[in-house]
Amino acid sequence: MSMVEERRSTESLAEVYRNEGVVQVPGLITGDEVEQIRTAFMSEVERDASWARDKGVPADDPLARYPRFIHPHRQEEMEAGRIARRLLTDERILSLVTALIGPALGAQSMFYFKPPGARGQALHQDNIFLRAHPETCLAAWIAIDHVDAENGGLMVVPGSHVTEIVCPEEADLAESFTPDQVPIPEGMHTVQTKMAPGDVLFFHGSVVHGSRPNSSADRFRRSLIFHYVPQTSTEVASFYFPLVHPEHQPVEGIGVATGGGPCGEFGEMAH
Secondary structure (H helix, E strand, O other), X not given: OOOHHHOOOHHHHHHHHHHHOEEEEOOOOOHHHHHHHHHHHHHHHHHOOHHHOOOOOOOOOHHHHOOOEEOHHHOOOOHHHHHHHHHHOOHHHHXXXXXXXXXXXXXXXXXXXXXXXXXXXXXXXXXHHHOOEOOOOEEEEEEOOOEOOOOOOEEEOOOHHHOOOOOOEEOXXXXXXXXXXXXXXXXXXXXXXXXXXXOEEEEEOOOOEXXXXXXXXXXXXXXXXXXXXXXXXXXXXXXHOOOXXXXXXXXXXXXXXXXXXXXXXXXXXXX
């Protein structure tokens, strides 16, 4: 995967994205902001995370104590939710999103804690969940900790954005907390990301990506993740409504996607 440090202009970032479907931008979020994000979400998960429980996670699983937060930007009564709402439409992020896919709408926010011992997530493609049509979705994955292979950093398959959505197979539940995985497209391979707090990884909705378990002794792999869809979308799955306009205007003219495309019915959220 190309290193963004060598290509800082917006045009160059867009070129990397067109070629590889994934681009990493270092230090987009400041250290003070990262600390604020980390503190707010840790305070909330320690206070009460019962509303965020994932179905089917055993009580003794590390993810039962630290479940992923889905759509925190809708929980504006808590500080973590207000932070997510603000950053979802932050100009630094949106300007790059716009450079990559054109004017966009916020579709989803997520926060992953991924504590030591947590399982990873099998290889998958996000747009099988968002079902944005005719184009695809775009993820902005913000590292809140130092991220590498040991603590379960993302693996991505550069170039896989040119493939169609691949129907999933069964995943190894000893390694993945989600039950489905997609195979690596022929002739391609995974690349292990390495990120510092505040780095942001942008990737196309068809990019194959996932992660291994957090095998570290004491390192979280926290991340704040946003998904966007083009304003020109004609369909998006209902789970992502209401979409968020950058200027908080009502969003009109986008229909609700039905079914799961060529792979049948799947879950409601990008993982």
